[in-house]
Amino acid sequence: MSELVNLTIDGTPVSVPKGTMLIEAAKQAGVLVPHYCYHPSLPSPAVCRMCLVDVEKAPKLAPACVTAVAEGQVVHTQSENAKKAREGVLEFLLINHPLDCPICDQAGECELQDYVFQEGRSSTRYEEYAKRYNPVEDFGKDVLYVANRCILCTRCVRFMDDVAEEPVLCVAERGDRAFIGIDPAHKLTHEWSGNVVDLCPVGSLVSKDFLHKARAWDLDKAPSVCTGCSQGCNVTVETRDDAVVRLKPRPNLEVNRHFICDTGRADYRWMNRGDRVEAPLVREGGKLAATDWLKGLDALAGLVKQAAGNVVVLASGKASVESLALVKKLAGGKLFVQAPVSKDAERPLAGVPNLALRQERAPNGTGAEWLGYSKDWNAGLAAAKGAGLALVVGAELSDAEWAGLKGAKAVAVLAAVDAGFDDLAQVVLPVTTVVEELGAYVNRDGRIQRFWPAKAAPGMARPAWWVAGEAASLASGGSAPQTADEAFRVAAALAPQLSAVQYGELGFTGRAAAGAGVA
Amino acid sequence: MGFPHPSHPKETVVLSKYFGDAGARTHQGWVERGGYQALKKALGMTPDQIIEEVKASGLRGRGGAGFPTGLKWSFMPKGDGKPHFLVCNADESEPGTFKDREIMRWTPHALIEGCAVGAYAIGAERAYIYIRGEFTEPWAIMEKAVAEAYAAGTLGANAMGSGKRIDVVLHRGAGAYICGEETALMNSIEGKRGNPRIKPPFPAQAGLFALPTTINNVETLAAVPHILNRGAEWYKGLCLSSPKSTGTKLFSVCGHVQRPGNYEITMGTPMMTLIDEMCGGMKPGRTLKAVIPGGSSVPIMNAAEAKECLLDYEGVVAKGSMLGSAGMIVMDDSTDMVRMIMRLAKFYAHESCAQCTQCREGTAWTVKILERILAGEGEAKDLDLLMDLADNMTGKTICVLSDSCAAPVVSGIQKFRGEFEAYLSRRRAPAVA
Numbered sequence: 005m006s007e008l009v010n011l012t013i014d015g016t017p018v019s020v021p022k023g024t025m026l027i028e029a030a031k032q033a034g035v036l037v038p039h040y041c042y043h044p045s046l047p048s049p050a051v052c053r054m055c056l057v058d059v060e061k062a063p064k065l066a067p068a069c070v071t072a073v074a075e076g077q078v079v080h081t082q083s084e085n086a087k088k089a090r091e092g093v094l095e096f097l098l099i100n101h102p103l104d105c106p107i108c109d110q111a112g113e114c115e116l117q118d119y120v121f122q123e124g125r126s127s128t129r130y131e132e133y134a135k136r137y138n139p140v141e142d143f144g145k146d147v148l149y150v151a152n153r154c155i156l157c158t159r160c161v162r163f164m165d166d167v168a169e170e171p172v173l174c175v176a177e178r179g180d181r182a183f184i185g186i187d188p189a190h191k192l193t194h195e196w197s198g199n200v201v202d203l204c205p206v207g208s209l210v211s212k213d214f215l216h217k218a219r220a221w222d223l224d225k226a227p228s229v230c231t232g233c234s235q236g237c238n239v240t241v242e243t244r245d246d247a248v249v250r251l252k253p254r255p256n257l258e259v260n261r262h263f264i265c266d267t268g269r270a271d272y273r274w275m276n277r278g279d280r281v282e283a284p285l286v287r288e289g290g291k292l293a294a295t296d297w298l299k300g301l302d303a304l305a306g307l308v309k310q311a312a313g314n315v316v317v318l319a320s321g322k323a324s325v326e327s328l329a330l331v332k333k334l335a336g337g338k339l340f341v342q343a344p345v346s347k348d349a350e351r352p353l354a355g356v357p358n359l360a361l362r363q364e365r366a367p368n369g370t371g372a373e374w375l376g377y378s379k380d381w382n383a384g385l386a387a388a389k390g391a392g393l394a395l396v397v398g399a400e401l402s403d404a405e406w407a408g409l410k411g412a413k414a415v416a417v418l419a420a421v422d423a424g425f426d427d428l429a430q431v432v433l434p435v436t437t438v439v440e441e442l443g444a445y446v447n448r449d450g451r452i453q454r455f456w457p458a459k460a461a462p463g464m465a466r467p468a469w470w471v472a473g474e475a476a477s478l479a480s481g482g483s484a485p486q487t488a489d490e491a492f493r494v495a496a497a498l499a500p501q502l503s504a505v506q507y508g509e510l511g512f513t514g515r516a517a518a519g520a521g522v523a
Numbered sequence: 524m525g526f527p528h529p530s531h532p533k534e535t536v537v538l539s540k541y542f543g544d545a546g547a548r549t550h551q552g553w554v555e556r557g558g559y560q561a562l563k564k565a566l567g568m569t570p571d572q573i574i575e576e577v578k579a580s581g582l583r584g585r586g587g588a589g590f591p592t593g594l595k596w597s598f599m600p601k602g603d604g605k606p607h608f609l610v611c612n613a614d615e616s617e618p619g620t621f622k623d624r625e626i627m628r629w630t631p632h633a634l635i636e637g638c639a640v641g642a643y644a645i646g647a648e649r650a651y652i653y654i655r656g657e658f659t660e661p662w663a664i665m666e667k668a669v670a671e672a673y674a675a676g677t678l679g680a681n682a683m684g685s686g687k688r689i690d691v692v693l694h695r696g697a698g699a700y701i702c703g704e705e706t707a708l709m710n711s712i713e714g715k716r717g718n719p720r721i722k723p724p725f726p727a728q729a730g731l732f733a734l735p736t737t738i739n740n741v742e743t744l745a746a747v748p749h750i751l752n753r754g755a756e757w758y759k760g761l762c763l764s765s766p767k768s769t770g771t772k773l774f775s776v777c778g779h780v781q782r783p784g785n786y787e788i789t790m791g792t793p794m795m796t797l798i799d800e801m802c803g804g805m806k807p808g809r810t811l812k813a814v815i816p817g818g819s820s821v822p823i824m825n826a827a828e829a830k831e832c833l834l835d836y837e838g839v840v841a842k843g844s845m846l847g848s849a850g851m852i853v854m855d856d857s858t859d860m861v862r863m864i865m866r867l868a869k870f871y872a873h874e875s876c877a878q879c880t881q882c883r884e885g886t887a888w889t890v891k892i893l894e895r896i897l898a899g900e901g902e903a904k905d906l907d908l909l910m911d912l913a914d915n916m917t918g919k920t921i922c923v924l925s926d927s928c929a930a931p932v933v934s935g936i937q938k939f940r941g942e943f944e945a946y947l948s949r950r951r952a953p954a955v956a
Binding site: 050065095097130 | 701872874875876877878880881883884885887888892895908912914915916919920921
C-alpha cells in the first residue's frame with residue numbers, strides 16, 4: 005500500500021495515496037470538480053482551466069487536475085474566488101458556442117450544459133454580433149466534427165496522440181480562431197477512433213450513426229458486455245422505445261478503461277432484429293406450429309430422452325455461462341461452442357495494456373471451455389450429422405450447415421431469430437438474447453462479468469437457461485432454476501473456476517475467477 | 524547606443540560598446556577586442572566558482588522576470604548523470620523590445636561566449652540559441668559567427684583546448700510570440716507546437732527533451748563574460764538605486780521621442796534622464812503622456828509616474844509597473860490611449876496559443892469590446908465588463924499571456940478613464956479601428 009496523504013476538501017477529511025491529483029481526491033470527498041480537459045484515461049494538459057479550486061496558503065487558484073495532494077492541505081472548491089473563476093471560464097466558453105442545443109445530439113448529456121446550469125451565469129454579457137464560424141467536417145469513419153461547438157479541450161487530440169498512438173488530430177490555428185485539425189491524408193481510420201465521440205464533453209464530435217436518432221433523455225441504459233470478441237469490454241446498451249440505438253463504453257479500469265473498439269460499437273443492429281421466434285414451435289403434421297411452453301418443453305424433454313445420451317450440442321458463443329451450464333445439464337453428450345476466429349489480425353489500443361479487438365469473435369469462449377464445451381466447431385458439425393439429437397442453442401448456422409444437420413435423427417433449436425430450421429427441427433423454443441436477459445460471460449483472461457437486460461423480450465421468449473432448466477426437470481426430475489443467480493450456481497457446480505464466485509460479488513465490473521490467469 | 528548614433532555620455536557602455544563596429548562581428552575581430560578571455564578563464568574555474576561569481580554580481584534575468592541568474596543556475600541538479608542543456612532565449616518578441624537583436628547583429632560572439640560560459644557552469648555540453656523567426660539579419664550573422672567559432676576551436680569537442688565539449692546549436696523560430704515563453708520555446712525546439720507547459724516540473728528538473736535545462740535571455744548571457752573579466756564587485760557597483768538591481772541594462776526606447784534606439788544605462792538611472800537627455804526628449808511641441816516601461820505586457824504608466832520613476836527592477840515596481848524586458852514605449856499627448864490599448868490587445872488575441880480558455884476567448888472578446896467602443900458604439904457598462912474580464916483572465920492560466928493582455932487594459936482604464944468615457948459619451952468622434 006502506498007503512502008497515504010491526509011487533506012480536507014470542502015470540509016471533508018480524506019486520505020488518498022501520495023501523488024493523487026486533487027480532482028481524484030475530491031471524488032473521494034464526494035465532490036465532483038467541474039472539468040473539461042481532464043479525463044482519467046488521458047494525460048492532463050490543464051488547459052480548460054475549469055477545475056480551478058482554492059487551496060489555502062497557495063498564491064493563486066490551482067487546477068485540480070494537475071495539483072498533487074499534500075499533507076494537511078485544505079481545499080475549497082466552492083470559495084467565492086473559485087466559483088467566480090469557473091463562472092468566468094463558462095462564460096468564455098459560451099461566447100463562441102452556438103445555442104443549437106435543440107438540434108445537438110449531445111444535449112442532455114453535455115458537460116457544458118450541465119456545468120453552465122450548475123454554476124454558470126444566468127445570462128450572457130457577450131453583445132458582439134458574430135460568433136466564430138467553421139463548417140462541419142467529416143473526420144472519417146463514424147465521426148463528424150462540428151467545429152462551432154468545440155471548446156478545444158483537446159481530449160480527442162490526446163486520445164489519438166497518446167492512447168491510439170496514431171497522431172492524426174491537432175489543434176490548428178491560434179487564439180479564438182483555433183479548431184481541431186485533421187491530417188487530410190489520414191482521417192480517423194484507427195479501429196478505436198470512435199472513442200473520440202465519447203470523450204468529447206460537448207456535441208462537437210458526433211457519431212454519424214447516432215446522428216439525430218434520439219435525445220439523450222429518451223434513452224434507457226443497461227450495463228452489459230460487448231459480444232464482439234473475447235476481450236469482454238464493458239458497455240452500456242442504450243435503447244429508445246425498446247430498440248437499441250447505440251453502444252457506449254462503460255468504464256472498467258481492469259478491462260477496457262473507458263474505451264471500446266469501432267467494431268464492437270457498431271455491433272448492435274442484430275439486437276433489434278424483427279424476425280424473432282416469439283412462441284414455442286412443435287412439429288405437428290409435418291409443419292412447425294406455435295404452441296404453449298408446456299408442450300414445447302415436453303417435446304424437448306422427450307427428444308432428449310429419446311436420444312439417450314447421443315446428443316450433440318451446437319451452442320452460440322454469445323450464450324451465457326448460465327445457459328451453457330443448463331444446456332449441459334439437460335443434454336449431456338458432446339458439447340460444442342461457436343467461437344469464430346477472424347482472419348484479421350488483433351487490433352490493439354496501444355496506450356492501454358492488454359486491450360485489443362481480439363481474433364476470437366465470441367464473448368464467452370472461455371466460459372464455454374470451463375463448462376466442457378469444445379471450440380472445434382467443424383468437429384461439432386460433423387458429430388451432429390450422426391447424432392441422436394442435434395441441439396442448436398442460439399448458434400448462427402449457414403444454409404449449408406443447417407442442411408448438414410439433416411443427418412441427425414432429430415433436431416431441436418433454442419432460437420432467437422427465425423433461421424433455416426423450418427424443414428428440419430422437431431422443436432423450436434424461443435430464447436432471449438444478451439440484451440434481454442441477465443447472465444454472465446467469462447472473457448479471455450478468465451474474468452467473470454455480468455450483463456443486464458436492456459430491452460423487453462419479444463413474445464414468449466425466455467432465457468435459454470430457463471428453457472433448458474425446465475426441460476431438464478421434465479426429462480429427469482429435480483428442480484429447475486428460477487433466477488439467473490440460481491442458474492449461475494448450477495454453472496458453478498459444473499465448473500470449478502466458477503465455484504468460488506457469488507453473483508452478488510461480481511458487481512458491475514466483474515472479477516477474475518479463482519486461479520484464472522489474468523494477463 | 525553606438526548605432527546609428529554615437530553613445531550618449533550618460534550611458535554606461537558595456538554590452539553596447541561595439542554596436543556599430545562591424546569589425547567586432549568576426550571571430551578574429553572579437554578576440555582582438557578582448558573577446559573569449561572570459562571563456563578561457565571560465566574553463567579554468569569550477570562550475571561552482573562561476574555560479575558563485577555570478578551570484579555575487581547580483582545579475583538578474585534580463586528577459587522580463589528578473590530572476591537572479593546565479594541562483595537559477597544553482598538549481599540545476601548536480602551529478603545526476605543526465606545530459607543538461609542551456610537554452611538561450613533569443614526570441615525577443617515582446618512588442619517594443621529590440622535589444623537582443625542588436626547584441627546579435629553587432630556582437631554575435633559576445634552571445635556565443637556567454638552561452639559557452641553558461642553551458643559550462645550548469646554542466647551542459649550543448650547550448651541552444653532560439654532565434655526569432657523574423658530576425659533574418661541576426662540569424663545570418665549568428666550562423667556565420669558560430670561557424671567561425673567552431674573553425675577556431677572555440678566551440679566543439681575540445682573548446683579552447685580545454686578538453687571540454689561545448690556545442691552551440693542555433694534554432695530558428697517561426698514567428699510566434701508565445702515561443703518566447705520559456706516552456707513553449709522548449710516545445711518548439713522539440714518540434715512540437717509552441718504551447719507553454721504546466722509548471723511544475725520546472726525546467727531545471729525537466730526542461731528541453733525532459734532533461735535538466737536552464738534558459739536565459741540573450742542580454743543576461745552576454746553580460747556574464749564581463750562579470751568574469753572584471754569581477755562581481757565591479758558589476759555590483761553599477762547601481763544607482765536599489766542594491767537588488769545591479770549592472771547595466773539595455774533599454775529599447777521607441778515611440779514619440781526625438782532619438783529612439785537602444786540605450787545602455789546603469790540600473791537606477793531616472794527615467795526622465797533616459798527620455799529627456801539621452802533620447803532628446805519628446806517631439807517638438809509635444810508633452811509626455813504615458814510610458815510602457817517594459818515591453819507591452821506590463822501596466823501603463825502615466826506621465827506623473829514616469830517622471831518620478833527610477834529605472835531598475837524595484838523602481839518601476841514602485842510606480843505600479845514592471846521593468847520587464849525594458850522595451851520602453853513612450854507616448855506623447857497625441858496618442859489615443861483607447862486605440863493604443865485596443866491594438867495591444869489585438870496583438871495578444873492574435874498570438875494566444877489557444878490552450879487556456881480565458882486567454883483564447885478572453886483576449887479576442889476584449890478586442891471586440893474595445894473596437895466597439897472606438898467605433899462609437901460603446902456603452903457605460905463596457906468598462907466594468909472589461910475590468911471584470913481582465914480579472915477573470917489574470918492569474919488563472921498556464922502562462923502569463925492572458926495576464927499580459929489584461930494588464931494594459933486595467934491600467935489604461937484606471938489611468939486614462941476619461942478617454943474611454945469620451946468615446947462612450949460620444950464626445951469623441953468614432954475612430955476607424
